[in-house]
Amino acid sequence: MKLNTYEKQSLRNFLGLYLGSSFVLMVVIALLFVAYAKNLLLENTKIRLQDQANKITQDVIEAHMQAIDEPFKTLAHKHSHARFVLLDRHNRVLFNYHFGNATSLTFFSQATHFPSFWDKNNTFYLVDNKTFGHLGVHFVIVQEDHTRNLFAPLYKQVLLVFLCAFVCVGGIAIFLAQLFLKPLKDEVARIDAFSKDIAHELNTPIATLLMGAKALLKVEDNPKTRGILMSAQRIYYLYHQLAYIFMEDLRHEEAHLLDLQSLISGQITSFEQMASFYKLTLSHDLKPKTLKACEEDIVTLVGNLLMNAIKYNQPHGFVHVCLDRDLIITNSGRAIPPHKIEALTRRYTRIEGHTHGYGIGLDLVRRICNRYGFALEITSTPSPTQPNQYENTFKVILDKPTQGLN
Numbered sequence: 001m002k003l004n005t006y007e008k009q010s011l012r013n014f015l016g017l018y019l020g021s022s023f024v025l026m027v028v029i030a031l032l033f034v035a036y037a038k039n040l041l042l043e044n045t046k047i048r049l050q051d052q053a054n055k056i057t058q059d060v061i062e063a064h065m066q067a068i069d070e071p072f073k074t075l076a077h078k079h080s081h082a083r084f085v086l087l088d089r090h091n092r093v094l095f096n097y098h099f100g101n102a103t104s105l106t107f108f109s110q111a112t113h114f115p116s117f118w119d120k121n122n123t124f125y126l127v128d129n130k131t132f133g134h135l136g137v138h139f140v141i142v143q144e145d146h147t148r149n150l151f152a153p154l155y156k157q158v159l160l161v162f163l164c165a166f167v168c169v170g171g172i173a174i175f176l177a178q179l180f181l182k183p184l185k186d187e188v189a190r191i192d193a194f195s196k197d198i199a200h201e202l203n204t205p206i207a208t209l210l211m212g213a214k215a216l217l218k219v220e221d222n223p224k225t226r227g228i229l230m231s232a233q234r235i236y237y238l239y240h241q242l243a244y245i246f247m248e249d250l251r252h253e254e255a256h257l258l259d260l261q262s263l264i265s266g267q268i269t270s271f272e273q274m275a276s277f278y279k280l281t282l283s284h285d286l287k288p289k290t291l292k293a294c295e296e297d298i299v300t301l302v303g304n305l306l307m308n309a310i311k312y313n314q315p316h317g318f319v320h321v322c323l324d325r326d327l328i329i330t331n332s333g334r335a336i337p338p339h340k341i342e343a344l345t346r347r348y349t350r351i352e353g354h355t356h357g358y359g360i361g362l363d364l365v366r367r368i369c370n371r372y373g374f375a376l377e378i379t380s381t382p383s384p385t386q387p388n389q390y391e392n393t394f395k396v397i398l399d400k401p402t403q404g405l406n
Contacts, residue, residue, distance in 0.1 A: 011177050018173045023166065030162050037154055046117045049126035049142045052082050053115065056140050057130050060086070064134035071135055086131075087139040094136060099143055122148050195242075202239055210236050230277045237307055241360050244300050253294045260289045260298070264323055267302045271310060280313055284321040291398060293372055301368045304361035305329045305394050312392070327396040335390040336380035344378060365396075374398055
């Protein structure tokens, strides 16, 4: 399924939330299972050692009651599979059968409750005292060795199951996301096709309207005809914005070396009549500079910044364009609140009190800047020459741009 930018973002958000929450839940379940499995393994080991200790204790008591000769050798023969030691009341060794060095209760931190289960030095121990002094035995200690990484097989098994389960959950998440997005995608595709058809059909009448307004201005130059021309130019400009958005995925323009000085100069010329109509001074200081990019992207970027500088200006104000290392467009106008500066580049965002624009232009500027690796800086400072006036500066940092995406 081919997805556009917004659908991809929605899919990423859904997958991030779904997989993130699933991951956390599965980690919690895995940790609980590991804790349960470890306790179960230790408990089974304790029961097994306790069973050995009980059998040895029982044989000690029977040997004492039956007065068996050499009872300890009999115990060793009968419990040849076990490793144990028998201690008297003073912790002295009475009999040691394949037992290690832990032949004193001090090794078990002075164990006070019995049976007592210990895991020390890669060995399990169980200490019991139910012989009640038969054959002089007061303590039975049973030993069983284990590997250093006792729980490593458990960890590997849980990790393998976890990864397999997470892959399955990821596959289900992708399937569900595509299933849920399909109706939305179909509707968006229908609206998108309709919008592109409208944008294509509007091209001719808008161009005709603009040419007619320019021809009328040549015949009759008065405020009314200039107003008609400005309205036609605003309509054409808005059409150009919409066409740029709707046709973006259909353009296959290759990036090439542009003469920014000439390109920006042409854009300034196209806005001179509009600036004159709004009684603004449009000036520029352009230095030679070249840049590898798609021409339509740079035209859209410069055009949007100029249009904003004119729309959000004041009568008898100014617009100044400077091109040197960076592109800087400064205009007079109302102050931009600091908390609104970052939000200005989001679509449909406007400053309170302004009703001229639609909140589209700076969003396009931001997207083009992101595409080429430019940085957009917006500042609003009091005018040094005009009281109660502000100078709003839009600076596009052009250093080290990357090639545009097609």
